[in-house]
Amino acid sequence: MKTSFFTFTITIALLYFTLPLSMSQRCNRKDEKTLLRIKKSLGNPRVLASWTKNSDCCNWEHVECDLYNDRITSFTIFSSNISSRIPNAIANLPYLETLIFRKLTNLTGQIPATFTKLTHLKTLTISWTNISGPIPSFLGQLKSLKTLDLSFNNLNGSIPWELTTLPDLETLHLDRNRLTGSIPDSFGAFSGKVPAIYLSHNFLNGTIPKSLSQVNFTWLDLSRNRLKGDISVFFGVNKTIEAADFSRNLFEFNFSTVKEFPASLASLDLNHNRIYGSLPHTLAGLDLQKLNVSYNRLCGEIPAGGKMQSYDSTAYFHNRCLCGSPLDACK
Numbered sequence: 001m002k003t004s005f006f007t008f009t010i011t012i013a014l015l016y017f018t019l020p021l022s023m024s025q026r027c028n029r030k031d032e033k034t035l036l037r038i039k040k041s042l043g044n045p046r047v048l049a050s051w052t053k054n055s056d057c058c059n060w061e062h063v064e065c066d067l068y069n070d071r072i073t074s075f076t077i078f079s080s081n082i083s084s085r086i087p088n089a090i091a092n093l094p095y096l097e098t099l100i101f102r103k104l105t106n107l108t109g110q111i112p113a114t115f116t117k118l119t120h121l122k123t124l125t126i127s128w129t130n131i132s133g134p135i136p137s138f139l140g141q142l143k144s145l146k147t148l149d150l151s152f153n154n155l156n157g158s159i160p161w162e163l164t165t166l167p168d169l170e171t172l173h174l175d176r177n178r179l180t181g182s183i184p185d186s187f188g189a190f191s192g193k194v195p196a197i198y199l200s201h202n203f204l205n206g207t208i209p210k211s212l213s214q215v216n217f218t219w220l221d222l223s224r225n226r227l228k229g230d231i232s233v234f235f236g237v238n239k240t241i242e243a244a245d246f247s248r249n250l251f252e253f254n255f256s257t258v259k260e261f262p263a264s265l266a267s268l269d270l271n272h273n274r275i276y277g278s279l280p281h282t283l284a285g286l287d288l289q290k291l292n293v294s295y296n297r298l299c300g301e302i303p304a305g306g307k308m309q310s311y312d313s314t315a316y317f318h319n320r321c322l323c324g325s326p327l328d329a330c331k
């Protein structure tokens with residue numbers, strides 16, 4: 001027993017000291033070459049100083065290799081003074097699963113069409129950069145995508161319907177761009193599960209497509225656009241919406257006609273729209289962490305009960321004639 005434990009310890013110790021040596025052979029030569037090209041395209045930024053030929057590329061900072069075939073699977077840069085376009089060469093990392101470029105304010109140009117080759121990509125985040133041009137429809141070909149985050153950029157044009165063909169999409173962030181056009185009809189028919197959707201701070205207009213009434217959304221942020229229509233399609237007893245932000249749009253409908261809200265609803269923000277009628281009594285039956293209906297055209301008494309009187313009066317102010325606690329008593 002003792003001997004075998006001793007042998008075991010020695011083996012582990014040997015492994016521990018020899019592994020780094022054998023690991024110096026890990027890096028795939030093609031990947032190394034590609035990464036060095038990427039570094040050059042990015043203008044040899046200081047953040048990639050560790051990328052030199054005299055060390056194994058699996059040990060370079062900002063990238064990761066997988067343990068099975070030692071190919072580059074992850075490339076991530078947060079905050080850096082990189083002044084260039086997105087290198088086409090990134091598409092020559094065929095095993096890439098995670099690509100994150102965040103807070104690179106001098107990164108410009110468009111999302112390269114070569115990215116269609118990145119079929120293993122699960123996470124694509126290009127956020128807080130200065131990339132521009134359209135959201136390419138070819139992103140619909142990246143069937144492994146779970147997270148697509150293109151928020152806080154300079155992207156324009158409309159939302160391509162092809163994004164709804166991504167079967168595994170869980171999160172879609174297109175907020176804080178310059179997007180125009182309407183929400184595609186296809187958002188009423190995601191081919192996989194329905195992702196959490198963030199489209200705020202754009203110039204989206206048009207009415208909410210009727211097709212959306214068939215979908216069980218969970219997280220939906222449409223705030224700060226120019227959208228119109230009736231958002232009651234998102235509610236109803238059998239819906240699953242949890243957080244809905246429709247604030248600062250042009251929504252105009254009679255709130256009294258919305259009879260039922262799903263029990264799942266935890267946050268509802270409708271401020272700065274043109275919603276009229278009165279607050280439905282069923283709101284009082286909900287356990288909302290947040291409710292804001294300020295800056296609309298609502299009238300009548302705030303329903304009593306539940307949490308309705310616990311929200312700050314600013315949740316209700318600037319309406320046509322809402323009254324009752326926490327606002328002034330009705331006359």
Ligand SMILES: *[C@@H]1O[C@H](CO)[C@@H](O)[C@H](O)[C@H]1NC(C)=O
Nearest residue numbers: 080081082083103104105106
């Ligand atoms: C972006 O580039 C401009 C002009 O070259 C420079 O002044 C600025 O510092 C850069 N921004 C960042 C965050 O590095």
Ligand SMILES: *[C@@H]1O[C@H](CO)[C@@H](O)[C@H](O)[C@H]1NC(C)=O
Nearest residue numbers: 043045080081082083084106
């Ligand atoms: C960023 O890089 C540009 C050009 O390479 C340089 O002019 C600028 O001073 C840098 N800014 C910062 C904040 O390092």
Ligand SMILES: *[C@@H]1O[C@H](CO)[C@@H](O)[C@H](O)[C@H]1NC(C)=O
Nearest residue numbers: 105106107108130131132154
């Ligand atoms: C971002 O790009 C726009 C043009 O697309 C340009 O006018 C602006 O100066 C750029 N900003 C930075 C910080 O590079």
Ligand SMILES: *[C@@H]1O[C@H](CO)[C@@H](O)[C@H](O)[C@H]1NC(C)=O
Nearest residue numbers: 132133134155156157158180
């Ligand atoms: C997007 O912005 C570019 C540059 O400002 C412009 O040339 C192009 O027409 C815009 N595209 C759309 C669809 O607005």
Ligand SMILES: *[C@@H]1O[C@H](CO)[C@@H](O)[C@H](O)[C@H]1NC(C)=O
Nearest residue numbers: 180181182203204205206207
């Ligand atoms: C949406 O805005 C565009 C201009 O950006 C305009 O041409 C179009 O008519 C608008 N559509 C609707 C339905 O308001």
Ligand SMILES: *[C@@H]1O[C@H](CO)[C@@H](O)[C@H](O)[C@H]1NC(C)=O
Nearest residue numbers: 213214215216237238239240
């Ligand atoms: C939406 O969710 C409910 C359960 O909360 C379910 O009964 C209904 O079939 C779902 N609808 C769709 C279109 O998936």
Ligand SMILES: *[C@@H]1O[C@H](CO)[C@@H](O)[C@H](O)[C@H]1NC(C)=O
Nearest residue numbers: 235236237238239259260261
């Ligand atoms: C909600 O679901 C229940 C049970 O699945 C069903 O009986 C009812 O008709 C549904 N109501 C609506 C408005 O779809």
Ligand SMILES: *[C@@H]1O[C@H](CO)[C@@H](O)[C@H](O)[C@H]1NC(C)=O
Nearest residue numbers: 253254255256257276277278
């Ligand atoms: C809103 O709908 C309610 C209930 O259907 C109705 O009684 C009321 O007159 C409507 N209000 C307006 C301003 O149309």
Ligand SMILES: *[C@@H]1O[C@H](CO)[C@@H](O)[C@H](O)[C@H]1NC(C)=O
Nearest residue numbers: 271291292294311312314315
């Ligand atoms: C409701 O929204 C308005 C407008 O953005 C804001 O001023 C107010 O503080 C908000 N109140 C609550 C309780 O969220």
